[in-house]
Amino acid sequence: MTHPTRTRRCTVDDCEGYCIPPSRFCPAHRLRFLRHGDTSGRTIRLRELKPFNDLAERLLCTYASRPDTAAAVQWCERLLTARLDERTTRELARLRRGGVTGADVLCAGLAQWAYAERFPASLPDDVRLTYALGRAVVRLRRQPSVFTRGSLTKRYSRYVPGAVFRELGMILREALCLFFTRLLRLHERDREADADLRRAIREGAPDDPRNILHPTREAR
């Protein structure tokens, strides 16, 4: 006899799992949907984000004197004290207690944004990026809880509901997406200008007969 709940397949393509009503998804896909807003979402590992965190730090330092950067830092500072959904407000309070600043929040968001721009297949610019932005902020401080049973003591990260990622992510995205994009374009422009200068230094004047070190050998 078929199990009464095992009658409908998960609605995700090629998934062999059964859904548990009223969900349209099998437990695995349901969990991804709740944590990432999409059944194909995943958490970008800290290792993968490392170069983008470094980049974000560098950019915010380079462009620190711009008024939009200063305003963004200040806005993030305020976000940390904002009154939002109860669970989100609790997470923000925890981050404040952990010493997280507006600049940290901005940096975490920019790193996530830069990653998504560089690897859109891994983190598409849709609801998954929204959740990822919120998660990046929540992850600024680990939240170890201690679990004790008898002689066993275990530290584990307390569960943060997906709704917190979504709420924070939506707020960050709305306020900062243009700023993030602008900063990354500025960075590209500056890099190109730098490359032009280096080329000019290296090559000298190509049709100058006195230019004995003609750069053809070095041409990229």
Ligand SMILES: [Zn+2]
């Ligand atoms: Zn499934």
